[in-house]
Amino acid sequence: MARKKIALVGSGNIGGTLAHLIGLKELGDVVLFDIAEGIPQGKGLDIAESTPIEGCDAAYAGANDYSAIAGADVVIVTAGVPRKPGMSRDDLIGINAKVMASVGKGIKENCPDAFVICITNPLDAMVWVLREVSGLPHNKVVGMAGVLDSARFRYFLSEEFNVSVKDVTAFVLGGHGDTMVPLTRYSTVAGIPLPDLVKMGWTTQEKLDQIVQRTRDGGAEVVALLKTGSAFYAPAAAAVQMAEAYLKDQRRLLPCAAWVEGQYGLDGIYVGVPVIIGEGGVEKVVEIELSESEKAEFNNSVESVRGLIAKSKELMPQD
Ligand code: A3D
Numbered sequence: 001m002a003r004k005k006i007a008l009v010g011s012g013n014i015g016g017t018l019a020h021l022i023g024l025k026e027l028g029d030v031v032l033f034d035i036a037e038g039i040p041q042g043k044g045l046d047i048a049e050s051t052p053i054e055g056c057d058a059a060y061a062g063a064n065d066y067s068a069i070a071g072a073d074v075v076i077v078t079a080g081v082p083r084k085p086g087m088s089r090d091d092l093i094g095i096n097a098k099v100m101a102s103v104g105k106g107i108k109e110n111c112p113d114a115f116v117i118c119i120t121n122p123l124d125a126m127v128w129v130l131r132e133v134s135g136l137p138h139n140k141v142v143g144m145a146g147v148l149d150s151a152r153f154r155y156f157l158s159e160e161f162n163v164s165v166k167d168v169t170a171f172v173l174g175g176h177g178d179t180m181v182p183l184t185r186y187s188t189v190a191g192i193p194l195p196d197l198v199k200m201g202w203t204t205q206e207k208l209d210q211i212v213q214r215t216r217d218g219g220a221e222v223v224a225l226l227k228t229g230s231a232f233y234a235p236a237a238a239a240v241q242m243a244e245a246y247l248k249d250q251r252r253l254l255p256c257a258a259w260v261e262g263q264y265g266l267d268g269i270y271v272g273v274p275v276i277i278g279e280g281g282v283e284k285v286v287e288i289e290l291s292e293s294e295k296a297e298f299n300n301s302v303e304s305v306r307g308l309i310a311k312s313k314e315l316m317p318q319d
Helices: 013-024 039-048 089-110 123-134 146-161 194-199 205-216 218-226 233-247 292-315
Strands: 005-009 029-033 060-063 074-077 115-118 141-143 168-173 181-189 252-261 267-278 281-285
Touching (some): 005 013, 013 039, 029 039, 039 060, 089 123, 089 292, 115 123, 115 233, 123 252, 123 267, 146 168, 168 267, 181 194, 194 205, 205 218, 233 252, 267 292
Antiparallel strands (some): 168 181, 252 267
């Protein structure tokens, strides 16, 4: 059986980490693409030289021409600019909407059958642009945010409870921004929901509220520490989990920025919801019951995504 081909559009901090993880997991051969000459080639060669040590079979190539991504099974997009301290994700829209338009064209012309995972911010709006320009089916274009936001929530909870991260599950819905909705009712330690753990005295409501807020600010916390860019290890791990679910037809239930039409009363928008990812891409949008206050928070988040999509429409080059 031929190895799968995974194209990474953007070979910066996340792109390089993705390339490394994909090789370690032997998910397929990797093509790194970037507009910066030498970066994708250099990172590809460097990682390829680690494969004899790791004992993993994966080929690496670097390119500055879109023809290199031809026939890719999966494309992971990180092209564009990240935040600097003091910036919100939404401040990136002017540059990144134009970048997504060029990436969408490259995908359309070279690998229209790929499963595309977008990471570039502001996430939900950038997935929308990518899908619009590439013309791929909605179920094959998805955004990575919920897996990362949920992982941050899980990590903070595991610290608070002093239990293994393996036993903590968590759900974060909505747009990937300050309005994201961490759902405490659907988050558990080995199946025990967080509100029950408060009743059991494992934590207090006040501490839980602080953890929810820290989750919302999780990206900014790393940006403030790094000063030169944004998080990349955890975002790359999250996207690799989504790519693996598709390539191995795992049917994982993961929170992703997916196209929602009908579910949750929405009439066609990209926003963070639980979905099943398998060989068909996004095979199902899972509609969970929300309380009145959760609904209000989710709708608030949807409105903010709508605003960003409208702005992206104005910024997209017309041709
Ligand atoms: P960075 O290390 O700067 O890498 C971006 C790369 O994109 C650079 O190598 C650029 O040369 C390249 N690039 C710029 N324009 C183009 C273009 N037109 N075509 C191809 N390549 C281009 O950034 P990063 O890897 O740290 O972050 C990448 C993106 O991911 C940013 O927009 C971040 O905001 C975003 N991000 C999202 C999350 C989510 O959870 C959604 C988390 C962290 C970062």
